[in-house]
Amino acid sequence: MDPPNLTNQEDLQQCLSSEGIHIWGATQETLEEQALNELKLFVEENTINNKEINNGTLLEPISANTSFCEEQSIANSTHKLDFCITKDDESEISCSSNDSDTDYIPSEDEIKTVKVLKKPKVKRKSPCNPLKSVKVVDDALDENYNSRLQSYYEEQEQNLEELRVEDSKDYKKLKGGLKVPKKNWTRLYEYQKEGVFWLWELHQKPCGGLLGDEMGLGKTVQVITFLYALEYTRSPSKYCDYVGLGPTIIVCPTTVMHQWVRHFHEWAPEFQVAILHQSGSYQGQKSTLIKKIHKNKGILVTTYAGILKYKSNLRELSWHYFILDEGHKIRNPSTKVTMAVKEFQTPHKLMLTGSPMQNNLTELWSLFDFTNPGMLGDLATFNEHFATPILQGGFTNATPMQEVTALSVASTLKTIISPFLLRRMKQEVQDHIQLPHKTEQVLFCSLTDEQRQLYKEYLMSDQVNCILEKGVKSWKSDNFVKANILVAITNLRKICNHPDLFENETEDSFGSYKKSGKMIVVSALLKIWKKQGHRTLLFSQGRFMMRVFENFLNQQSYKFLKMDGSTSVSSRQKLIDSFNSDSSYDIFLLTTKVGGLGINLTGASRVIIYDPDWNPATDTQARERAWRIGQKKSVTIYRLLSAGTVEEKIYQRQVWKQLLSNKVLIDPNTNKFFKSSDLFDLFSLPDATNNKPETTNIFRESRVKIQEKLDEKKRATTTTKTQFQFSPDKVQAMRELAQKISKSLSGPSAPNKNAYQLELEEERQQKLQEREKLKLLTPQEIIEFNREKLLHVEKDEHNKLDDRVSTGTFEEALNESSKTSTVYNKVVKKIKFSQLRELKNKLKSPEEENSKKRKSSITDTSGKIDGELVEGLLKRETNKSSSKRQKLSKSDNQDNYILEHLFMKKGVSGALEHDVVLNGAKKPVTLKMRSCADEKALKSLEALKKSRLKNWKW
Template identity: 30%
Template structure:
């Protein structure tokens, strides 16, 4: 700072208003004078000053006093002038204080006591951290400390976006007596008077969030943090032995390789971020983590269970060894009964046993796991989310190509693998003459080095054939050769494409390597999902919405990028090739720039570390076998800080493999709700996971390659289309017609909307997964409603007369919900129940729904 500038900054402090000013001078406006910046102090001191406005009051504070008997009218103007000057000095500080108080809504500036009041030394979260925590985060810190106090591990299973990282740091700050600045640390350490020396803390996380952990530690505490990752790993170990480091952060891959070095250290606490990565007990990472020398192991994950119930056991056996018994005991006592009790035609005895085991499992998990959702915690701070699943009709060309693939010898071999062999032997085809497929399109290339076949034939064909079916479901260009592949692979893919395109090869521009033809790749004629996407994006962009567009395939992202360029939309893109150092700048630019309309993201690359709350529309172009991948993609936008209602559209190709992928997602979500949350879910499916006897409609190779083109597969299973009616929010058409709207302005007839999108069926994911689920708290209310219905039921003789017309009346009820009294009562009951659970009046709930 120059000397002249410093003098100019001091001028306002020396200037004195002329006391001989007349009363009219108060009306003259003075130019604004520069103010000096306050000195830098610790955050805690600034907060203490703001909480004590007495420290900011001027020396001659205005006070109310008795009337002066010597008061005269001549001195009235001068006294008023002095009062105005004093008020002007006080007012800015009051305004700043009020604005800060309105911002700091999380809590007062005081520490959060975790230990008992009479316990010495006291363990508490420093006030500088506690004042910025939300209420559910304080509960999470208490939960972690209670486990730590009892020398146990556990899982913090909050939904993504609820601040699991911050809760973990606040917990560590309380245990180690660390605040957000040195003054807090010294004060806490002096008061606590800790005698024992605590060991270091190990944090294992994905490499993409290492920088995020390091940044959060620097903001919230004064720990000595080091990253054990990269070329300077040995220096970190030396600092740790010298006592200069308290927190070690490493990645999953680094620990898997260097686990022998880190496992020799006696750790005080282990924290595993994204702990669901340890779901496979046979992986090297899981085996290495089991060797860590500490019992205080804590997992942070928003998806405790993703695919199988046994994954739940693997995760808990890592953080709480032996807490759920042995592996075989868990499988027999919990896993098998829960899966078989969820079968749609399960006997009542199986259902009853599953209910008992489910309640027992939940009671055990609650001791070591804290699981909260956004609706339970910050739902009142957000506008909500709607997850729509749209089954788009494939183009006629897509349908023909899909049918030709199913007729290939490779897939026919898999479909007929269990049939008797045609040679007359008692063996099955897969065990005899049809074990290999020399005349196939895929098998010869896979076994080019071993013409006699491999040990897993013909099952080695399953994954390559599934990939081809998924490519056809997304876009025809994907089955053409990729220019990034080697020459032999391109030649084989070109031969495959020529066979499945057959007489339609001219319509797709030949079977050669995927061309860079901009107009050809961006054309939506031959892709059903892109036609729906074109209609949706046109409506959203015209309304000023921002869109997140996810795809599992990078090649599909290339095609979507050309489509967006053709439409003239401004976009950003992030995939696996995007450097980690650039990702955050892309996110910040998209959130802050009004001109950015679309963000193209790879589902795999966009799962962690991205906060895109500026977008309120999310499109998932292709489904993933793991439901957690799609749910995490949605949470990139639907998280704390989102100011608008988030609408999600999952696009599926009707009659294709994607329907089976989605129904398996529903199955897995329901199993997770049963095992983790203790809910009762509607039993939709006959199939049982990992069961050869009950494969039903979901499991087994024959189901994977079944022709679904002439069926409403998902609709017939979940029964939403025929039994419950469709309530589909129409973002494309005007809602001026009152007759076409239901409660809250939603359309009650989805057919016009589906026709516009080129779709055959649609529903909301939450309606399918959660509509029929009932918690124990609702059973008494449901029972009371059934008793009321029984009292109002007509006598038996009147009931017989109405039996003949019952079916027709039921159809009329389903087809016209807004007019039916029974439907109105059902909706009213649901609204009343929802209002009770949310703790608000039904009128307030209706206002929220209308908003």
């Protein structure tokens, strides 16, 4: 089989640079991602047109008629790569409405899941049919539009003959004269009002802007209110002939087209809003629809693919506003769709995205090249003077000077883009929106034995050996090796998700959750959350994993809905509405790319991201579906990773990218990024006994408290066991003694006061005996003895035992011994007190006893959650006397319990607080370095100004 045609090295380099790769060469970039990116470039450049890759073998081209994401079957292959290669952008557009994740453009990230050769022959029930919900109908057909307007006016008790937007005093006038209807203004949050004003300021200049508020903060609502206010104000435009709002195009992902229509109907009902897509109500010639909406000065909502498809019809006409929703889709400057949207010469261009920079600084350049063409100079100048120094300063091996230069250049860049970028984070506006608390943790799950075995075997396969032998030397020039690297990574990821995705088993056991470490964790989480009454969004990357989940959820009788690329566009909004409105659905199963963009799923308060994406924004987008305006409950998000595997590297890469983005968009003084791994790191697997995932060591300070606590507990037990050597007889004697004591302490209470006194007397005798015995022991043995006692006492307090590793020296042993004894004595006192109380209670009347039971059922701590006995629950601390504990919310307590449970029973070996990982420490900067760095930043600015002269279309 021939290797694919090589693209010329310049093209490759360009692609790499768009992924932030070219600058430092191989040493500081992960090779696997370069392979991935370059392969993506092949996809976009059609250099390996329609070939499929199977275990390193590039197979024959798929038929020329293959539509995007169409499932193909190629015989005699075993381990199928889970993606398809698009023929080209047009082929994607021509696909039917129900066959694609991606009615938007196949961007560089869009290597799609297509098929497996052997489809898992699992008997599947289809997910529950959603309840019927009101379908959003657009205004493409005049009769629909008129009848909607009529009902609206009737509702408003207004006359149909009135002006489209009535001129009354019922508005808020902003500086510069914009009148915002009060019915909208009063509904906006303060920061949204600022957003509307910012849009108005931009409108008065011949420039565009990027509304980059964090996801779910209401970017759509702000833009619609602004457009509505423009129309309401009816002021003539300085830069074109329109009065009020002229014809407008909104480009967005397929899934949110209907959401836009709905928002327009709610916030600006008088506008005529038509969907330019086969899922819209207009089924005639699309060119006719385009002309009609343009003439009526309406709003045309279409997809990124739609822009390509109808580009010539759309470009014939002049548009007032051109708006890109989820505008990061044009982050790659060399894709067709990016070039297409940049060809539109509208006076006003806006972009909405919650993740303006996902992988590298070139992306940011590409976005601003749309909204403010030429403002950041040409790409080469930008890369040389901004992207390079910022990136250089971010690596762990950067010199202090490089670091400070990066800081200065990043600050300069931030200053340049600030007037045209409005970005607010949820944390900043929390006072306004009052979002409920969010916890986001990364859980490191152990592989099952089967997975580990498979993973190891694959690592030792010829394919991986070949990569490691050839790859290090020739990956740069050998695209075949790059393709192999990609295939290998994909296979490893499959094993991490579920071994059956890699190696199909018999039908009966296909997809059993017990075969996958992460699925065992999912199973435990879903079980507990259902009991707690939480509803869950379960995100996964691939459709085949979705099938495994579907099978599992059916077996476990969960009620669920599902949305992936095969879900027809027209039914997606219905599914979303059904899930939000019908609380009987436990779970919404979604692919990250389809379900992660733009939609509202506040009906759920729990989110699982089953497998990490290379792009941090993809996972963040997914989590934001639940944690957004409208959410009433605390939200918990778990990102699952298989410990020690390639998934950890992917997560580390995510963090790296996120920190780079934060440096420019949030705080230039973000700390260093860490060095990425090399090829050997990718294809390795630490020993199973090494149960501390690498990532938890890198971000030690971000480890969740509960993990520390459990680790301490473990150490306390194991240390003692390994440090001291006792003869078996001695151990036995100590055990017996300790057991005897603990039995006497925790045994059934005496029936009356006299019996209790007798018991105390017996205890005193035992203590005396014990003291005699202790005289014969060494200090270390005393420690061990005390520990043993505490373990038998089986109370929480034994966790407070100091766990310092004893070296066995006499002094330390004595120290530790005295501490242990103190803890022990406290325990004993507490137990006695509780026994006494119990005894008193027994002497109380039955009524009093009943009332006490009622109370205790509220604060029950023994293996119960909300009154339910939960399997595997050891203990649940609801210590009323601890003020710290009292401050924790119910949700925090539930989360803590769940984590404890997962650590103890379900193979989770580490957990990180995701937000803490991303909050880097700040570096002190000396004055001298600062002035040198500022000089460099000034030079960068000069270079940019020169480049601007040629390019900026202000």
